[in-house]
Amino acid sequence: MTRAARIVEICVSHRGREGPLLPILHDIQREFGCVDAEAERVIAHELNLSRAEVHGVVSFYHDFSAEPDPRPCIELCRAEACQARGAEELIASAEAAAGERVRLKSVYCLGLCSVGPAARIGDRLHARLDAAALVKLVQSA
Amino acid sequence: MTVVRISDDALALACGADAVAAAFVAAGCMVERVSSWGMHWLEPLAEIDGIGFGPLISGDVGAVLAGTSDKRIGAIADHPFIKRQQRLTFARAGKTRPLSLDDYAATGGWSALKRVKSMASSEIVAEVTHSGLRGRGGAGFPAGIKCRTVLEAPGPRKYVVCNADEGDSGTFADRMLMEGDPFQLLEGMAIAAQAVGARQGYIYVRSEYPHAISKLNAAIELVREHIAPFRIEVRVGAGAYVCGEETALLNSIEGKRGEVRAKPPLPALEGLFGCPTVVHNVLTLAAIPHIMVPGGASLYDSLGIDRSKGTMPIQLAGNIRHGGLFETAFGISLNELIHDIGGGTASGRPVKAVQVGGPLGAYIHPSQFDLPFDYEAYAGADALIGHGGVVVFDDQANMGALARFAFQFCAAESCGKCTPCRIGSTRGVELIDRIRAGGRDADPVEALAQMHNARKDRRSRAEDLQLLEDLCETMQFGSLCALGGFTPYPVRSALKHWPEDFS
Numbered sequence: 130m131t132r133a134a135r136i137v138e139i140c141v142s143h144r145g146r147e148g149p150l151l152p153i154l155h156d157i158q159r160e161f162g163c164v165d166a167e168a169e170r171v172i173a174h175e176l177n178l179s180r181a182e183v184h185g186v187v188s189f190y191h192d193f194s195a196e197p198d199p200r201p202c203i204e205l206c207r208a209e210a211c212q213a214r215g216a217e218e219l220i221a222s223a224e225a226a227a228g229e230r231v232r233l234k235s236v237y238c239l240g241l242c243s244v245g246p247a248a249r250i251g252d253r254l255h256a257r258l259d260a261a262a263l264v265k266l267v268q269s270a
Numbered sequence: 271m272t273v274v275r276i277s278d279d280a281l282a283l284a285c286g287a288d289a290v291a292a293a294f295v296a297a298g299c300m301v302e303r304v305s306s307w308g309m310h311w312l313e314p315l316a317e318i319d320g321i322g323f324g325p326l327i328s329g330d331v332g333a334v335l336a337g338t339s340d341k342r343i344g345a346i347a348d349h350p351f352i353k354r355q356q357r358l359t360f361a362r363a364g365k366t367r368p369l370s371l372d373d374y375a376a377t378g379g380w381s382a383l384k385r386v387k388s389m390a391s392s393e394i395v396a397e398v399t400h401s402g403l404r405g406r407g408g409a410g411f412p413a414g415i416k417c418r419t420v421l422e423a424p425g426p427r428k429y430v431v432c433n434a435d436e437g438d439s440g441t442f443a444d445r446m447l448m449e450g451d452p453f454q455l456l457e458g459m460a461i462a463a464q465a466v467g468a469r470q471g472y473i474y475v476r477s478e479y480p481h482a483i484s485k486l487n488a489a490i491e492l493v494r495e496h497i498a499p500f501r502i503e504v505r506v507g508a509g510a511y512v513c514g515e516e517t518a519l520l521n522s523i524e525g526k527r528g529e530v531r532a533k534p535p536l537p538a539l540e541g542l543f544g545c546p547t548v549v550h551n552v553l554t555l556a557a558i559p560h561i562m563v564p565g566g567a568s569l570y571d572s573l574g575i576d577r578s579k580g581t582m583p584i585q586l587a588g589n590i591r592h593g594g595l596f597e598t599a600f601g602i603s604l605n606e607l608i609h610d611i612g613g614g615t616a617s618g619r620p621v622k623a624v625q626v627g628g629p630l631g632a633y634i635h636p637s638q639f640d641l642p643f644d645y646e647a648y649a650g651a652d653a654l655i656g657h658g659g660v661v662v663f664d665d666q667a668n669m670g671a672l673a674r675f676a677f678q679f680c681a682a683e684s685c686g687k688c689t690p691c692r693i694g695s696t697r698g699v700e701l702i703d704r705i706r707a708g709g710r711d712a713d714p715v716e717a718l719a720q721m722h723n724a725r726k727d728r729r730s731r732a733e734d735l736q737l738l739e740d741l742c743e744t745m746q747f748g749s750l751c752a753l754g755g756f757t758p759y760p761v762r763s764a765l766k767h768w769p770e771d772f773s
Contacts, residue, residue: 243593
């Protein structure tokens with residue numbers, strides 16, 4: 130099956146939902162690692178929207194990216210509660226350990242505000258991190 | 271066989287609860303996964319015959335079972351942190367299995383929904399109004415009045431929308447409720463639907479909460495028949511903080527950019543897909559089942575102080591020794607919350623500041639810690655309760671850096687629709703940088719003769735501070751929603767109480 134055909138299939142699977150664009154974009158991002166211009170064109174055609182409308186939505190939300198990034202990704206919370214628990218002091222060593230191999234992404238709140246610093250890899254959560262624990266996470270990512 | 275109860279809440283998992291549960295299974299115990307008690311410094315917390323042990327690692331299991339563990343905390347229900355609370359919304363926390371319909375029914379579940387089935391919509395709305403319940407998302411709008419507006423709005427199609435886009439740093443009560451007691455939220459939504467005449471409900475959950483999303487989806491499958499003909503669907507956000515604003519949230523469900531809408535029209539009259547929509551926070555909807563049991567509304571009204579009725583699940587977070595969920599009637603002071611209950615800072619250093627109400631809440635100085643937890647009292651002190659998050663900072667925090675962060679966060683998360691927020695936030699970052707760097711001279715472009723309007727000499731600190739005040743005023747009164755409108759709260763409060771951190 131071509132990519133375009135698969136995207137059509139995803140759009141069809143959400144038929145009957147009210148306002149299906151976000152669920153569709155989530156599925157495409159999960160499957161292909163990005164929502165690129167070609168995907169936007171196919172979605173626009175399927176949902177009877179303009180490409181500009183679809184692109185406007187894709188570019189608005191942090192969760193969707195225009196290009197795939199195959200590197201493992203660690204999301205590190207840098208919101209106030211984790212800052213208060215010393216998250217900012219872990220950044221330098223984590224970045225050094227990550228180099229170009231691992232993507233360190235700043236997020237604002239994972240809901241673990243009483244046990245920070247906190248990080249998320251996929252659906253796995255990690256709390257009470259110190260510099261050594263975070264570096265270990267980065268190295269094993 | 272020994273029954274061990276361990277939470278499967280995301281926070282417990284992040285602290286290693288799965289490994290501890292596996293170790294108990296390997297030791298021949300039966301492990302029940304329950305919701306979290308909310309004593310986060312003790313997670314992973316194991317409960318055996320009512321006695322708690324925590325925080326555990328898998329290596330502790332042998333000693334726990336042999337009765338020699340030094341992590342024994344005694345009877346959990348008698349723990350001072352639990353005993354001092356008045357738990358209504360979180361009455362089941364730590365006690366039930368989140369997806370067990372038997373546990374839910376055995377603890378009073380569905381009794382409110384059964385009762386309202388025989389009531390007229392206007393009677394339900396009248397009881398919610400009588401309870402004094404106010405929106406727990408932050409604005410504190412009376413829930414009953416919102417429901418009545420939707421009930422009386424003309425239109426064949428109406429919606430109930432649950433705002434579960436809990437993006438504020440320092441808040442986790444929505445997450446705990448969705449993961450620990452999802453049926454209660456669904457029951458509250460079904461009652462709200464009955465009250466306003468809605469057939470379809472949506473729960474908009476942020477994508478940062480994968481565990482809450484899967485629990486809710488599983489719970490919805492299980493209660494389909496209980497809540498029929500009402501239907502509920504989970505919608506997953508996509509990483510935009512501003513979608514916690516109700517009109518941006520509605521746009522997002524509709525599949526649009528999460529841009530804020532101008533009000534009026536109110537969502538109660540023209541909300542989702544242009545239809546009358548009741549939008550409530552998770553905690554507001556989850557409080558409804560307690561209000562709708564016989565006598566529930568009067569009980570709720572009897573708790574709290576002044577116009578802040580009932581209980582508030584307060585979330586103790588940041589640099590605090592005993593962090594977690596503390597539900598109590600309104601009126602409690604920060605002194606009690608932070609020192610008596612929270613045990614001071616986790617680092618052991620003195621408390622410097624507390625931010626209440628998320629990234630848009632004011633920084634509160636220790637001299638104001640006797641302020642009662644009450645919507646109006648906080649508003650009177652230029653602060654806000656917001657969603658009840660309390661983030662503690664020790665004396666190593668730099669308030670100038672935190673004020674800059676407030677602007678930076680607003681710049682990153684602004685939806686871009688209104689100018690004060692979109693541009694003001696970026697100018698705010700620059701201005702604070704300039705103040706903290708001790709001012710700056712005109713740059714080469716500004717110095718050009720052609721730049722008639724550009725300032726040629728150096729601004730004084732007083733002038734820069736006045737400029738910052740002007741910017742804050744413009745954002746506060748000129749922004750469309752709370753993101754731009756409330757960002758001045760943390761900035762102004764930091765500058766007012768800790769001016770030394772700005773030089």
